[in-house]
Amino acid sequence: MKYNYKTYLVSLLFCAFFLEANAQQKQMSGKVTDTSLMPIPGVNVRVKHQNKGITTNFEGEFSLNISTKDTLVFSYMGYQPQEIAVSKQNFLAIQLAPAAHALQEVVINAGYYSTTERERTGNIVRVSGKDIELQPLVSPLQALQGRMAGVEMNTNSATPGAAPTIRIRGQNSLRQEGNSPLYIIDGVPINSTPIESNSSLGFAGIDPLSTLNLSNIESIEVLKDADATAIYGSRGANGVILITTKKGKDQKGIQARIYSGVASVPNKLDLLTTKEYLRLRQQAFTNDGVEPNETNAYDLLLWDQDRYTDWQEEFLGGTAAITDVNIAAQGGNDQTYFSVNGAFHQQGSIYPVDLQYQKFTGGFNLDHHAKDNKFQLNLAINYGVDENELLGDGINFGLKAFQLPPNAPELYLDDGSLNWEAWSEAGLTNPLEGIFNSSTTQARNLITNLNLSYVLVDGLELKTNLGFTDYRSDELVKMPKRSYNPAGTPLHTSLTTESQRKSWIIEPQLHYTKQWGKVNLQALVGGTFQENQYDTFSVQGNKYISEALIGNLGAAESLINARARNTDYRYEAVFSRLGLHWDKKYYLNLTGRRDGSSRFAEGNRFANFGAIGAAWIFTEEAFFKDRLHWVSFGKLRGSYGTTGNDQIPDYGYLDAYEATMGPGGVYPTGLANPNYSWEVNKKAEAGVQLGFVKSRIDVGVSVYRNRSSNQLVGYPLPGITGFTSVQANLPATVENRGVELEFSSENIRREDFRWETSFNISFPKNELLRYPGLEESPYADRYRVGHPLNIGLLYAYQGIDEATGYYQVKDQNGDEVYDQEDRQVIFDRSRAYFGGLNNSFRYKGFSLQFLFQFVKQKGSFTGLFNTGFPQNQLDEVRDDSSPYTQVSQTPEASQAYARATESDLVSEDASFIRLKTLNLSYSLPTHWLESLSLSEVTFFMTGQNLLTITPYKGMDPAIPNGGTAFSGLRTLTTGVQLNF
Structure with missing residues (x-):
């Protein structure tokens, strides 16, 4: 299904301009600077008692239509707000003074409550929407790479919409699916499990977060330690990612942004030319003493010896076009304000097929408060539709690009059909078998959230969070018989998969705040009631009489392999928090939660979790102020607590059965174990935050240790039992420990020039701390106590055997049998350290920002040195000094x-x-825009994955064990931002 996105965008523009029609006509302009006369971009300029305002551009300038009776309020994070009466002035020169504590101004979303950077006791990191919205990405999680300490984000495929893998402070669970963090969008938990796909482009699944509009994200907060995550109980065992969408508060106007560009593969491998390849092939026959014939040497005897094709260029050399359009508008009055947004994103393919990814998103946010501010309402609705065209089945272009011999024959005939004859005479099938298959996956994602609050008495507030999500995915794979060799009498076939995920959540809460002199108390108590439903259906259709009817199940002669699955997950909890601080120096945060999960049997269904966090701002002490004036801020903090984990399949404590293929019977498919219980993660952390030179330099150091025990796994069973596994707890303990460093500085702050730097680095360490009975368990060949979970057990390589000329590995026990007992080399695949360095420069209307991501790790390259076989190799194999x-x-x-x-x-x-x-980027000066009724015009250019420095032989070190796999494309886009 194709969408008319032009009509969609025109409708949004019409609504947006209609909102703007009532604007007043008096023109007021001005410039906002700091006390050193340096322009401050992004200052919020608001008309007092009205929901009307704009932000300053990169030169600190603004222009606004207002009345002579209005008063303007200027506010910016880290500076003292200022109010100016307009009167008859036409130009204002405003200077903002730094706030006494700049860190105190940074508001952080902690989930059920808000805190500040200054007052937080837990470890919470934040990325603002400004760092996300201009990146040419599909998933917002991809924007986190290199920006957060302790957060690893790996994109496993360059295919748009492919699900990434994210780990917060390492791998806690032995099972891969048990390490996902909790995702919450505007207070609503989201099932982040990748959507299953029958596509052959080689990724783990489709990302359900790909339907979000990146331009509509206000911020992403990541909660890491026990103090920050314990309030989410079992759901926060692996960290929590909070995505907050834009509210439109204190703004009025229209913003339009459009960018377009191209993406391509950033790297190519150096492979053999035809001459080099044929020489080594001939040498292999000589070495083996074998006579070439048309069966074993088709590339030497049947194929053109002078032909050369760069298969990397043929299969991966395309250029993918990218287009993104976003429109947003805000309006309202001093009691009710709203925002509406819509966006369209389209990306093509680098492969030699016409594949498109399209995404349409729309959002609406409504905020209302009563005149006495006792009642408040916030409604957020986000809806996204994406359509992903992928290759249906059978072709991995990445693999073909590197393995096909350089003198392989043509793949197509002149009429566009596949060339079967040239490949069949060599006893091979055409490498592009399946090229005419198609797969279209359409996803529709609705996320709604309603927050209601009412102040019962002074300091006591009743809140309710209501949420509903509905994610539907429909995939149709069409496999026409022209994709396959006609000699095999293929049939027209289809694969249909339909999935639906629905959930609702209700969270009543009671908040209480009280001030007694220097003591401040914040308390909350609440409950969670949540239900998730997952339904999926799949069926294969065969023997369609026409290619045009493929996918119409009623036209299939037979339907086979029909499967349906339905699961229902229920979760309920009560939680509480008590926050105390005295004299804005000493902070204590106590959190408790009792969770109940339907994934456990009666008797094990409920568990208790909690945490304690404390902080001391020692620079507020009189003795410190009198001695170290150059330290503007200093805080010590620490936390300890427990969280749980129930990320296991549903109904594992029950026997499971499925219907037999024939009528009237069932057979067992799952073995019950009602005795397993919660996996527990105990987290401890200590940290220090320091600010120097009036907080122009900020440094944060965190040291943590997390231990996850009572491991929940699908315990492998012998085949004789009739079952593959049973859900159980293992007596294993996994530890993640490490050090994280964060640094930010304002290097230069002058009237026309500003230079800011931020840096983060993480030193993680993962270890299987203990596992009694590991040697007798089914995991004896996978793990080693005292080593990370992400290891490989390898043979010890001993070079080329002089007698045979073959690769040789060590026979550790001398039994002349190479098996698991000979795999004694422990290969650590985890990262030694990783981080990012970001710099931002502003000069008048110009802005330059760049982020370097760095990783220290080991990897492996496991292909393209099987010299002598009929497939291309790395050109390194031609060198006698090479190990290959x-x-x-x-x-x-x-x-x-x-x-x-x-x-x-x-x-x-x-x-x-x-x-x-x-x-x-470059922003036009304000005085150029007055005649255009625009408050901002910014031209920008964005690059992604522009340069990689690495010794790795493979395509992409971000997939260090992938060899020929790659995770991201080199992207270059240009665009314009218009604010009305």
Whole structure:
């Protein structure tokens, strides 16, 4: 289904301009600077007692239509607000003085309550929407790469909409699916499990967050330690990611942004030319003493010896076009204000097929408060539709691009059909078998949230959070018979998959605040009632009489492999928080939660979790102020607590059955275990925050230790039992510990020039601390006590066997059998450290920002050195000094190569430094815009993945064990932002 996005955008523009029609006509302009006369961009300029205002541009300038009776309020984070009566003035020169405590102005979303950067006792990091909205990305999580300490985000595929993997402070659980953080959008929990797909482009699934509008995100907060996450109980075991959308408060106007650009593969591997490839192939026959014939040497005897095709360019050399349009408008009065937004995003494909990704999003936010401010209402509605066209089945372009011999014949005939004959005479199938297959996945995602609050008496407030989500995904894979060799009598076939995820949540809360002199008390108590439903259905249709009817199940001659699955997950909890601080120096935060999950049997269904956090702002002490004036801010903080984990399949404590293929029968598919219980994560942390030179330099250091025990896993069972696994607790303890450093500085602050820097680095350490009975368990060949979970057990490589010329690994026990007992080399795949360096420069209307991401890690390159076999190789194999010097194609050589790929021969340094993002922009001066009735015009250019420095041999060190896989495209876009 294709959408008429032009009509969609025109409608939004019409609504937005209608809101603007009532604006007043008096023109007021001005400039806002700090006390050193340096312009301050982004200052909120608001008309007092009205929901009307704008923000200053990069030169600190503003222009606004107002009345002579109005009063303007100027506010900006870290500065003291200022009010100016307009009167008959036409130009205002405003100077804002720094606030006494700039950190106190930074408001942080902590989930059920708000705090400030100055007062927080937990570890919460924040990325603002300004760092997200201009990046040419599909998922907002991709914008976190390199920006947050302790947060690892890996994009596993360059396909738009592919689900990324995110880990907050490492892997806590033995099972991969048990390490996902909790995602909350505007107070509503989101099921972040990737959507299943039948596409063959090689990724874990489709990201349900891809339907979000990046331009509509106000901020993303990540909660990491026990003090920050314990209020979410079991749901916060692996950290919490809070996504807050824009509210439009204190703003009125229209913003329109459009950008377009291109994306391409950022790297190519150096492979053999035709001449080099054929020489090594001939040498393999000589080494093996085998006579070439048309069966074993089709590339030497049947194929053109002078033909050369750069298959990387053929399959991965395309350019993907990108277009993004976003429109937002705000309006209202001093009691009710609202915002509406809509966006369209489209991205093409680098592959030699016409594939498109399209996303349409719309959002609405309504805020209302009574005149006495006792009653407040906030409604947020976000709806997204994306349509992902992927290749249906059978082709991995990345693999074909590197393995096909350089003299392979044409893939197509002149009429556009596949060339079967040239490949069949060599006993092969055309590498593009399946090229005419298609897969279209359409997702529709509705996220709604309603917050109601009422002040019962002074200091006592009743709140209710109501949320509903509805995610639907429909995938249709069409496989016409022209995709396959006609000699095999193929049929027209389809695969249909329909999924739906629905959830609702109700959270009543009671908040109480009280001040007694220097003592401030904040307390809340609340409850959570949540239900998630997941339904999926899939069926295969066969023998359609026409290609045009593929997908119409009524036209299929037969329907097979029909499957339906329905699960229902229920969760309920009570929670409380008590926050105390005295004289704005000493802070104490106590959190408790009792959780109940339907994923456990009676008797194990409920568990208690809690945490304590404390902080001391020692620079508020009189003895410190009198001695170290150059330290403007200093805070010590610490926390300890427990959170749980119930990220396991539903109904594992019950026996499960499915219907047999024939009528009237069932067979067991799941074995019950009612005795397993909650996985528990105990978290401890200590940290210090320091500010120097009037907080122009800020430093934060955090030291943490998390221990996850009572591990929940699907315990493997012997095949003789009739079941593959049973849900159970293991007596294993996993520890994640580390140090995180965050640094920010305002290096230069002058009238026309500003330079700011931020830096973060993390030193994580993951370890299987204990596992009694590991040697006798099914995990004996996977883990080692005292080492990380993310390890590989490898053979020890010993070079080329002089007698045979084959790759050789060490037979550790001398039994002349190579098995698991010989895999004694422990290969650590985890990161030694990672982080990012961000710089921001502003000069008058110009702005330059760039982010470098860096990672220290080991990786492996496991392919393209099987020299002698009929597939292309790295050009390194032609060098006699290379370790890849086996040239043979015997079965013994193949076996030796397989063992070499599972040895430390393939281990290498996969560290990298990457220019992750670059943004250059220019804002027109305000006096140029007065005649256009515009408050801002900004032209910008953005680059993504522009440069990577790495010793890694593979395509992308961000996938350090992927070899020929790559995670991101090099992207360059240009655009314009218009504010009315």
